Amino acid sequence: MSLILYAIPFFLGFIALEYLVAKRTGQQVHRFHDAVTSLNIGFISETIRSVLKLMSVFVYALVVDQVAVFEWDLKNPAVWVLAFFMYDFFYYWAHRSGHEVNLLWASHVVHHSSEEYNLTTALRQSWTNQVFYWVFYLPMAIVGIPVKVFVITALVSALYQFWSHTRLVGKLGWLDRVFVTPSNHRCHHGRNDYCIDKNYGGTLIIWDRLFGTYTEERDAEPVVYGTLSPLNSWNPVWGNFKNYATLWRDMRSAKGLGEKLHVVFAPPGLVKASRPETPPALNARRFETPVTRWQTVYGWLASGLVLALVIELLRVAPDLSWPARTAFTAMIVLNTAFLSRIFEGRTGAIKLEAARCLLMLAPLAAGLWFYPVPLAVRGAALVSLLASLSLLFLLQRDSAPYKPLRPMDAA
Ligand SMILES: [Zn+2]
Numbered sequence: 001m002s003l004i005l006y007a008i009p010f011f012l013g014f015i016a017l018e019y020l021v022a023k024r025t026g027q028q029v030h031r032f033h034d035a036v037t038s039l040n041i042g043f044i045s046e047t048i049r050s051v052l053k054l055m056s057v058f059v060y061a062l063v064v065d066q067v068a069v070f071e072w073d074l075k076n077p078a079v080w081v082l083a084f085f086m087y088d089f090f091y092y093w094a095h096r097s098g099h100e101v102n103l104l105w106a107s108h109v110v111h112h113s114s115e116e117y118n119l120t121t122a123l124r125q126s127w128t129n130q131v132f133y134w135v136f137y138l139p140m141a142i143v144g145i146p147v148k149v150f151v152i153t154a155l156v157s158a159l160y161q162f163w164s165h166t167r168l169v170g171k172l173g174w175l176d177r178v179f180v181t182p183s184n185h186r187c188h189h190g191r192n193d194y195c196i197d198k199n200y201g202g203t204l205i206i207w208d209r210l211f212g213t214y215t216e217e218r219d220a221e222p223v224v225y226g227t228l229s230p231l232n233s234w235n236p237v238w239g240n241f242k243n244y245a246t247l248w249r250d251m252r253s254a255k256g257l258g259e260k261l262h263v264v265f266a267p268p269g270l271v272k273a274s275r276p277e278t279p280p281a282l283n284a285r286r287f288e289t290p291v292t293r294w295q296t297v298y299g300w301l302a303s304g305l306v307l308a309l310v311i312e313l314l315r316v317a318p319d320l321s322w323p324a325r326t327a328f329t330a331m332i333v334l335n336t337a338f339l340s341r342i343f344e345g346r347t348g349a350i351k352l353e354a355a356r357c358l359l360m361l362a363p364l365a366a367g368l369w370f371y372p373v374p375l376a377v378r379g380a381a382l383v384s385l386l387a388s389l390s391l392l393f394l395l396q397r398d399s400a401p402y403k404p405l406r407p408m409d410a411a
């Protein structure tokens with residue numbers, strides 16, 4: 001079971017607190033569609049990353065076993081201090097590469113695809129980054145940092161980064177120049193000129209100051225969140241794979257091996273075909289679609305179900321076969337993709353969602369799932385199936401036509 005799952009109640013608690021404080025102080029830092037999209041991307045990332053993480057930890061352990069130069073005692077505090085600094089240093093370079101190598105940007109971009117900035121953005125993590133980033137930490141295995149120390153250090157770093165994704169904490173003086181804080185990480189998520197490719201740190205910001213990528217938040221130029229090539233969609237699948245599709249298209253149109261390699265490895269801004277003709281102006285409207293009452297109710301119910309399924313999948317995953325595990329994951333992914341079609345008011349989205357509910361919940365209610373289902377779960381599945389179908393009926397009546405305030409881009 002993924003350790004970070006235990007942190008989910010705390011994450012959700014702090015998100016609720018952020019929402020209440022923002023409301024109390026008259027600030028608007030959340031939007032419904034954006035927050036639900038971020039949460040669903042985050043929940044699913046845990047199921048996919050838990051598998052990929054196992055593979056990277058396996059390789060790490062293999063390197064420690066075969067190549068390690070030193071042997072460390074877990075009780076030696078020096079190994080924990082060394083691991084902390086090494087991890088944070090390599091995190092800086094992994095994250096920097098995530099922005100400056102087109103292939104890695106295709107994976108990391110989803111974390112930056114929100115045009116909002118709040119604690120839900122912290123959970124909007126890439127589904128594919130575990131495929132690439134483990135390589136950056138292998139030097140830690142070579143110096144013999146034990147697997148346990150590596151895993152705990154990585155977890156602490158991930159947990160630390162959560163709190164920096166908020167607009168409710170202002171500048172913090174000298175802390176902003178030593179640690180990653182809300183102020184300097186806000187710049188990292190900005191698409192203002194002074195924010196692009198800045199502040200890559202994970203826990204310490206000193207690496208940015210050392211390697212020339214540090215910037216401070218400017219009061220006169222408020223940060224505008226998002227990317228130069230906006231996602232313009234609430235679809236978690238598209239959010240995770242849009243840039244891979246663009247990369248594939250650019251690679252196919254590139255002439256010769258040299259140009260193809262350029263598309264894969266050059267900084268995104270230098271890959272000609274990927275560069276947006278004109279990035280949206282800083283005061284351009286953000287992507288937005290109408291929110292209706294029943295959409296809100298249905299959105300929260302569906303996301304609650306996604307979270308419940310993710311927790312269930314992580315609980316039973318070790319006993320499932322790979323095809324069953326993949327099918328289970330695909331069903332959860334479909335949940336969020338179809339929900340986004342409703343949010344975007346797309347034609348036929350509600351009928352498609354009703355079909356998906358029947359396809360997924362009817363067998364669950366009948367107990368014909370990937371494993372024997374207890375009676376209580378069957379009952380819950382039946383109730384949620386009936387609730388989903390009734391809500392979809394209500395949604396059908398008040399659903400708004402698809403009118404994005406900014407056109408979907410063609411890519
Ligand atoms: Zn980033």
Ligand SMILES: [Zn+2]
Nearest residue numbers: 111165185189
């Ligand atoms: Zn971030």
